[in-house]
Amino acid sequence: MKYKLINGQLLLRDNGNYTVEQQDLYVKDGKIVAIGALKDDADFTVVDAKDRLIMPGLINSHGHLYMTTFRGIADDVDFNEWLFERIMPTENKMTPDEAYNSCMLGCMEMIQSGTTSFLDMHMFAGQSARAATETGLRAFIGRCIVGDDLHTDAKARFDELLTEQEAFESDRIRFMVMPHAIYTCSEQLLRQLDEEAKSRKMLKHIHMSESDTEIENCLKEQGKTPMAYLRDIGFMDEMTSMAHCVKLTDEDIAIIAKSGATVVTNPASNCKLGNGFARIHDLKEAGVNVALGTDSTASNNTLNMFREMGVLTLIHKGIHKDSTVLPAAYVLDTATANAARAFGMTGRLGEIKVGAYADLVFVDLNAPSLFPNNNIVGSLCYSANGSEVDSVMIDGKFVYKNREFLTIDREQVLYNIKKDR
Numbered sequence: 258m259k260y261k262l263i264n265g266q267l268l269l270r271d272n273g274n275y276t277v278e279q280q281d282l283y284v285k286d287g288k289i290v291a292i293g294a295l296k297d298d299a300d301f302t303v304v305d306a307k308d309r310l311i312m313p314g315l316i317n318s319h320g321h322l323y324m325t326t327f328r329g330i331a332d333d334v335d336f337n338e339w340l341f342e343r344i345m346p347t348e349n350k351m352t353p354d355e356a357y358n359s360c361m362l363g364c365m366e367m368i369q370s371g372t373t374s375f376l377d378m379h380m381f382a383g384q385s386a387r388a389a390t391e392t393g394l395r396a397f398i399g400r401c402i403v404g405d406d407l408h409t410d411a412k413a414r415f416d417e418l419l420t421e422q423e424a425f426e427s428d429r430i431r432f433m434v435m436p437h438a439i440y441t442c443s444e445q446l447l448r449q450l451d452e453e454a455k456s457r458k459m460l461k462h463i464h465m466s467e468s469d470t471e472i473e474n475c476l477k478e479q480g481k482t483p484m485a486y487l488r489d490i491g492f493m494d495e496m497t498s499m500a501h502c503v504k505l506t507d508e509d510i511a512i513i514a515k516s517g518a519t520v521v522t523n524p525a526s527n528c529k530l531g532n533g534f535a536r537i538h539d540l541k542e543a544g545v546n547v548a549l550g551t552d553s554t555a556s557n558n559t560l561n562m563f564r565e566m567g568v569l570t571l572i573h574k575g576i577h578k579d580s581t582v583l584p585a586a587y588v589l590d591t592a593t594a595n596a597a598r599a600f601g602m603t604g605r606l607g608e609i610k611v612g613a614y615a616d617l618v619f620v621d622l623n624a625p626s627l628f629p630n631n632n633i634v635g636s637l638c639y640s641a642n643g644s645e646v647d648s649v650m651i652d653g654k655f656v657y658k659n660r661e662f663l664t665i666d667r668e669q670v671l672y673n674i675k676k677d678r
């Protein structure tokens with residue numbers, strides 16, 4: 258399809274600064290091909306975007322989509338009870354079909370609240386790739402890997418990743434190497450996975466420095482912090498993104514800055530599980546690339562990136578007792594351009610510019626929660642709750658238009674989940 262989007266207010270980014278300009282936007286073959294004017298636009302379908310902000314789709318850089326139906330099963334309990342008594346038993350009983358339905362529910366929630374790309378660390382081979390394929394979302398997917406040796410106990414999971422990659426990989430759906438964490442993978446396995454990722458030119462993702470126990474055990478067993486340990490293994494580079502990073506020393510921050518790795522912060526999940534919050538202001542000052550994720554609904558309990566942006570900036574303003582830290586434009590970057598950088602897709606994702614993927618969100622500027630539009634970037638961070646999203650285009654195709662899903666049978670997804678209960 259070819260689209261000419263007229264009368265919309267485009268959220269443009271230049272050198273880290275955002276502007277809003279009313280200009281026509283042309284989309285062809287999944288990409289933005291022109292802004293302003295195009296000579297020969299006779300066969301483009303015209304879409305009137307009057308009173309709409311057209312912004313880059315949000316990118317959720319950490320989550321576990323199969324857990325979406327776990328929403329609300331473990332609120333207000335301590336971390337050990339959350340994990341060992343609530344989450345793991347539920348996970349162990351789950352079937353691949355249930356995981357698929359859960360992924361579809363997650364895709365619905367993400368699309369409806371303006372997310373167009375997601376990173377998923379999963380436990381059910383093929384199910385999130387299947388959901389992304391059907392719904393049209395852009396995805397960065399990896400099998401959660403644990404164990405000691407890639408040739409023995411971790412082999413089956415790694416093979417699953419390769420099989421899934423073979424079956425589903427496309428320009429829109431990419432696969433990544435995802436060891437779970439340093440405390441569930443041996444040093445040998447982390448080295449093996451790093452080698453595999455490098456030889457296959459795949460991106461890497463891992464949970465890091467999430468809880469006090471993880472830090473204490475690493476200091477006891479390795480004599481260094483998790484960050485120093487991961488660096489010494491050689492795992493940490495610009496192809497690596499690390500979720501959480503809640504417990505960091507000044508030295509850890511310097512290590513991350515030097516490595517070029519990305520920190521994916523999950524402020525709502527970290528706070529809800531009582532794990533604290535990452536030092537995002539300090540990471541920013543040190544020049545570390547920071548992206549944003551919701552984590553799963555088992556610990557958030559939503560996949561709404563507008564809520565996440567608000568939580569991120571409010572927490573840090575409060576902690577630092579300084580209203581100037583983490584300004585709205587920076588926070589918006591963590592959900593767009595910085596995530597694109599983590600995926601090696603700067604200029605092609607997370608921004609509205611010629612040549613970039615047409616992953617676009619149409620926001621109703623007349624929504625009471627955004628009106629009047631005194632400061633649009635600020636409003637996306639401090640006022641929006643996701644309900645203002647009116648339409649969503651991914652890869653040049655509408656997946657949600659005038660608040661209707663075009664790729665998902667909403668009633669069927671809800672029925673499939675309800676019937677198993």
Ligand SMILES: [Zn+2]
Nearest residue numbers: 320464500552
């Ligand atoms: Zn996680």
